[in-house]
Amino acid sequence: MKAIRIHEFGEPNVLKYEDIPESQPGPGEVRIKVIAAGVNPVDWKIRSGYMELPLPMTMGSDIAGVVDVAGQGVESFQPEDEVFGKASPGEGGYAEYTVVNSSQIAQKPKSIGFIESAAIPTAGLAAWQSLFDIAGLERGQTVLIHGAAGGVGSFAVQFAKWKGAYVIGTASSKNAEFLKNIGCDEVIDYRNQQFEDIVGNLDVVLDTIGGDTLEKSWSVLKPGGFLVTTVASIPEEKPQKYGVRAERLMTQANGKELAQIAAIIDENKIRPIITTVLPLADAQKAHEMSESGHTRGKIVLRVAEDPK
Numbered sequence: 001m002k003a004i005r006i007h008e009f010g011e012p013n014v015l016k017y018e019d020i021p022e023s024q025p026g027p028g029e030v031r032i033k034v035i036a037a038g039v040n041p042v043d044w045k046i047r048s049g050y051m052e053l054p055l056p057m058t059m060g061s062d063i064a065g066v067v068d069v070a071g072q073g074v075e076s077f078q079p080e081d082e083v084f085g086k087a088s089p090g091e092g093g094y095a096e097y098t099v100v101n102s103s104q105i106a107q108k109p110k111s112i113g114f115i116e117s118a119a120i121p122t123a124g125l126a127a128w129q130s131l132f133d134i135a136g137l138e139r140g141q142t143v144l145i146h147g148a149a150g151g152v153g154s155f156a157v158q159f160a161k162w163k164g165a166y167v168i169g170t171a172s173s174k175n176a177e178f179l180k181n182i183g184c185d186e187v188i189d190y191r192n193q194q195f196e197d198i199v200g201n202l203d204v205v206l207d208t209i210g211g212d213t214l215e216k217s218w219s220v221l222k223p224g225g226f227l228v229t230t231v232a233s234i235p236e237e238k239p240q241k242y243g244v245r246a247e248r249l250m251t252q253a254n255g256k257e258l259a260q261i262a263a264i265i266d267e268n269k270i271r272p273i274i275t276t277v278l279p280l281a282d283a284q285k286a287h288e289m290s291e292s293g294h295t296r297g298k299i300v301l302r303v304a305e306d307p308k
């Protein structure tokens, strides 16, 4: 099968389009014929060597496709099922076939295609777990989402709105109208405005940017408010100093939550935002785009034609 692999860490040109053997699913695992693979910043971070992982490795964290073989003991999925989910570390999703634990996948939303479904797993779960599992966002609360136009942010804005929260997002001005269309009540242009002078007394901040943005976010929370960051360690003294709670997200692969997200999509309440679709062989270009830090929504690689 074809796969995008790395044999060394480095720039996008270390991504190689290669032929490798397909893996066999073990007990509890399924093999999936991949139709589309989502691209996430963690992919280029891994490629660059931010994490010491064994090489060579197949890249890619997110997939949507069709179950090809169900391993021993798998009862919830069978061949021909249309599924989506997180790829297994090392196994990778930028490939024509991938093997995952069946707990990591769910039936794909019926109302959208494989390309849209492949955009969901990492970014959708990151947004869901940050807002609901960690911060416990509730109806009527106010949430500030930094990086609202990005992969995680564009899901977070829609989930928060669906929950009934008042949603404020930060983005550059070119994304203001887009963000209002997907559910932001207010958009702050981070290039020309200081969010810490505009908002305060917030219930939840979701930070997907880090650095100064994280540093300036402590003061805009109400006492007892919750800060979740997807990108940085929490400085030990800050939560106590500001009387707030804080946690760094580590997204968990979770098929049950993906099924919940699929149900909301099929109710037409939210939709994945995709701005770029490229063929699998163009993974280098996809990484260059993702690394720019200014893509709207998601980039997805088309691995095979939709079987329908």
Ligand SMILES: NC(=O)c1ccc[n+]([C@@H]2O[C@H](COP(=O)([O-])OP(=O)(O)OC[C@H]3O[C@@H](n4cnc5c(N)ncnc54)[C@H](OP(=O)(O)O)[C@@H]3O)[C@@H](O)[C@H]2O)c1
Pocket (backbone or CB within 6 Å): 040, 041, 042, 122, 123, 126, 146, 147, 148, 149, 150, 151, 152, 153, 170, 171, 172, 173, 174, 175, 190, 208, 209, 213, 229, 230, 231, 248, 249, 250, 251, 290, 293, 294, 295, 296, 297
């Ligand atoms: N810990 C975890 O488990 C986990 C899970 C998922 C993601 N993450 C991390 O979370 C981060 C965000 O992921 P992502 O997929 O959302 O990335 P992304 O799609 O690449 O984010 C791009 C977006 O960031 C916006 N942006 C850039 N600088 C900004 C700033 N200073 N203020 C506000 N918005 C800004 C851009 O908007 P403009 O074009 O308008 O500037 C763009 O829309 C990444 O670092 C990723 O690795 C971590």
